[in-house]
Amino acid sequence: MATRAPDRLAAVPPGKPVRPRRRVRRHLVHQLDVKGSPYAYVAPFFLLFSAFGLFPLAYTAWVSLHEWVLLSDEQTFVGLDNFRTLLADDYFWNATFNTLSIGVLSTVPQLLLAIWLAHLLNRPLRAQTFFRVTLLLPNVTSVVAVVVIFSQLFGRDFGMINWMLSWFGVGAVPWNEGVASSHVAISIMIMWRWTGYNALIFLAAMQAVPRELYEAATIDGAGEFTQLRRITIPMIKPTIVFVVITSTIGAMQVLAEPLLFGVYTLTGGVDRQYQTLALFIYENFIKLDLGYASAISWMMFIFIVVIAGINYLITRRSRGGLL
Amino acid sequence: MGTRRPRFLGPMLAAVALTVSVAACGSGGTSASGPAGSGAPAEKIKLTVALFSDFHYAPLYEEFKKTHPNVEIVERRAQFNDHHTNLITQLTTGAGAADIVAVEGGYVGAFTPSPEKFHNLKDYGLDKRQSEYLDWKWQLGVSNDGSSLMGLGTDVGGLAMCYRPDLFKKAGLPTDRDEVSKLWPTWDQYVETGKKFVAAKVEGAKFTDGPGEHFRAMVEQAPVGYYDDQYNIIAGTNPEVRKAFDMGVRMINEGLSAKLPAFTPPWNTGIAKGSFATMVCPAWKTGTIKDQNPGEGAWDIAAVPGGGGNQGGTHLMLPKQGKHPKEAAELIDLLTSKESQIKLFKEASALPSLPVLYDDPAVAEFVNPYFGNAPIGKIFTDAAKALKPQKVGPKAGDILKAFGDGLQRVEQGKQNPEEAWAQALKDVGRIK
Incomplete structure (x- = not known):
């Protein structure tokens, strides 16, 4: 923007006398134009963001300070009572544990797998587009369809996975009954949907890595794995940081998978063995206990900020040779 | 030159216009409910009817239009849970409810504490229908304070016990x-029969699906359930509830249960494959069984232990938001009339809620060939007649789920019965 300003001044015919007042006004308008226009251009986004992002956030905070049940006409202000109840609520900490457990189980293998897949695809291949599109297909599938199909696969009596396990003499595993087994099953559903998507992002970053580096490394005798570790990963680190943070946020918000796993359940199983934080919010929301649900939402927001921050620090600080 | 418009105005205006139009979208819903005020009979009237499945009402609408040519009827359907939660939101926010809404038995209690949100059907003369109805069905539609008639019953879900004759034969049972x-x-004898079935070691089959539905049926047969007469929750102290819970625990301990909770996909498969020999069966579950395609005669129908019972069945109500209560009341009068209920029984197997119809040959002599020619008209209506009214409170569904989950925790070996009972009571205590 700044570079265009001189052209505009030059456009004023030089010889013509201009009255000082008018000149001042035009100068002001011009200044406003140059300084203000950029803000005006980005304004639509921020107005919408305020209406649908910022306002709900603030209003949720306000609701969380009330005993706010939709069915009753009066909403009483209770201060931080909801948060006090929440911190003493076993079910809240249970949901927090489940969320973290499912988050780690799904994100870590998912990202490793995604980098590996991207690495495999980052070489001259026939039918490249076909492979890339295939990677993205699980992500385009409706999450409901994915969960319904996987629930069938993970069925206790008639599921395909237990049928295959039975070849190795493993008895029927009731996948959705146990804590560990249900977390593994849900993590697999999440990985199924998101690995390909992340692999594509990594692939895009990898294609920007200069070929010469690999050539030089090959001449120096570096093997495939060394190249991946010493060249590719350090070079795409900003992308890794980005993907880690978005996946973390995604993992903290898992809702549909536990909600629909096996059977529609607000409690995430009869013992709340796979109820995540988002599902815990939803359970209280369905009960129309909006005050409590809002308090949980805010706690979840804080968790996400903290965990995303920690991940950011870890991934940024981890050793990287080239940068 | 001097009139040149500063460049920032354009986007700014666009932004404002966008925000305004978005805001307009937000408030657009309220004006859609049709023209206000009813008066002249010739005025065009639109009635919306909100249901949670196909009630087979289309021919009845046509009948209604013959006497009310100025009325247009629009039906909308939503999935069962969504339908009811939507209705709660619509009532609390004061906008969007249909003129006539269907409310299922499990949800009626959530609305009867709030007569102010619905038209009183007595104002439109519908209390004249009381003598025709099963007493308990009629009482379900009356507000908790008794002041208002909020809904007219459509069908009922008389209770029976479905069983598989092939598995019974293998186990040496009749x-x-x-x-x-x-x-x-009695339920005790049911459990004893189950023990005989287990002793016969029928391969690949258990005696029943799971204890949840049995628990529900037993509680609902008792004179008092989860609530007392003043609608206080007494689930923890009512011995009937504990008795039903203990019966469920016994079923688990004796190895009667196939651990297949009702309405899950594996349960559906179990119906078709014969993974269990009996299950609690309200009238409408015959449709569920048929959908799984177990084969003709695979399932048969006997009486339910404990003498009668009901599960489900629907009421039609008129939210206060509706602008045409008179016409709406006339429509539900027609939809629930004797003639309509007998038609709906024939077409959609909806069991009538008017006992006078139970002697009608169309009901009494109705046999279902898919269930070994079981006289389902008689079995289910006997059960519905035998039921005694029980006060159903607003959160009965949530309470039932707390105990059902408790029984499943015992079944899955996560807790012993005392722990499961304690946690169920804790969960009930959290219900607001």
Whole structure:
């Protein structure tokens, strides 16, 4: 923007006398134009963001300070009572544990797998587009369809996975009954949907890595794995940081998978063995206990900020040779 | 030159216009409910009817239009849970509810504490229908304070016990439905029969699906359930509830349960494959069984232990938001009339809620060939007649789920019965 300003001044015919007042006004308008226009251009986004992002956030905070049940006409202000109840609520900490457990189980293998897949695809291949599109297909599938199909696969009596396990003499595993087994099953559903998507992002970053580096490394005798570790990963680190943070946020918000796993359940199983934080919010929301649900939402927001921050620090600080 | 418009105005205006139009979208819903005020009979009137499945009402609408040519009827349907939660939101926010809404038995209690949100059907003369109805069905539609008639009943879900004659034969038990009914006049005898079935070691089959539905049926047969007469929750202290819970625990301990909770996909498969030999069966579950395609005669129907019962069945109500209560009341009068209910029984197997119809040959002599020619008209209406009214409170569904989950925790070996009972009570205590 700044570079265009001189052209505009030059456009004023030089010889013509201009009255000082008018000149001042035009100068002001011009200044406003140059300084203000950029803000005006980005304004639509921020107005919408305020209406649908910022306002709900603030209003949720306000609701969380009330005993706010939709069915009753009066909403009483209770201060931080909801948060006090929440911190003493076993079910809240249970949901927090489940969320973290499912988050780690799904994100870590998912990202490793995604980098590996991207690495495999980052070489001259026939039918490249076909492979890339295939990677993205699980992500385009409706999450409901994915969960319904996987629930069938993970069925206790008639599921395909237990049928295959039975070849190795493993008895029927009731996948959705146990804590560990249900977390593994849900993590697999999440990985199924998101690995390909992340692999594509990594692939895009990898294609920007200069070929010469690999050539030089090959001449120096570096093997495939060394190249991946010493060249590719350090070079795409900003992308890794980005993907880690978005996946973390995604993992903290898992809702549909536990909600629909096996059977529609607000409690995430009869013992709340796979109820995540988002599902815990939803359970209280369905009960129309909006005050409590809002308090949980805010706690979840804080968790996400903290965990995303920690991940950011870890991934940024981890050793990287080239940068 | 001097008139040149500063460049920032354009986007700014666009932004404002966008925000305004978005805001307009937000408030657009309220004006859609049709023209206000009813008066002249010739005025065009639109009635919306909100249901949670196909009630087969289309021919009845046509009948209504013959006498009310100025009325247009629009039906909208939503999935069962969504339908009811939507209705709660619509009532609390004061906008968007249909003129006529269907409310299922499990949800009626959530609305009867709030008569102010609905038109009182007495104002439109519908209390004249009381004598026709099963008493308990009629009482379900009356507000908790007794002041208002909030809904008219459509169908009922008389209770029976479905069983598989092939598995009974393998276990050396009688297969004829009358003899089977004689095996279990009480729930204790039902469990005893189950023990015989287990002792016969029928391969690949358990005696029943799971204890949840049995628990529900037993509580609902009691004179008092989860709530007392003043609608206080007494689930923790009512011995009937504990008795039903203990019966469920016994079923688990004796190895009767196939651990297949009702309405899950594996349960559906279990119906088709014969993974269990009996299950609690309200009238409408015959449709569920048929959908799984177990084969003709695979399932048969006997009486339910404990004498009668009901699960489900619907009421039609008129939210206060509706602008045409008179016409709406006339429509639900027609939809629930004797003639309509008998038609709906024939077309959609909806069991009538008017006992006068139970002697009608169309009901009394109705047999279902898919269930070994079981006289389902008689079995289910006997059960519905035998039921005594019980106060159903607003959160009965949530309470039932707390105990059902408790039984499943015992079944899955996560807790012993005392722990499961304690946690169920804790969960009930959290219900607001």
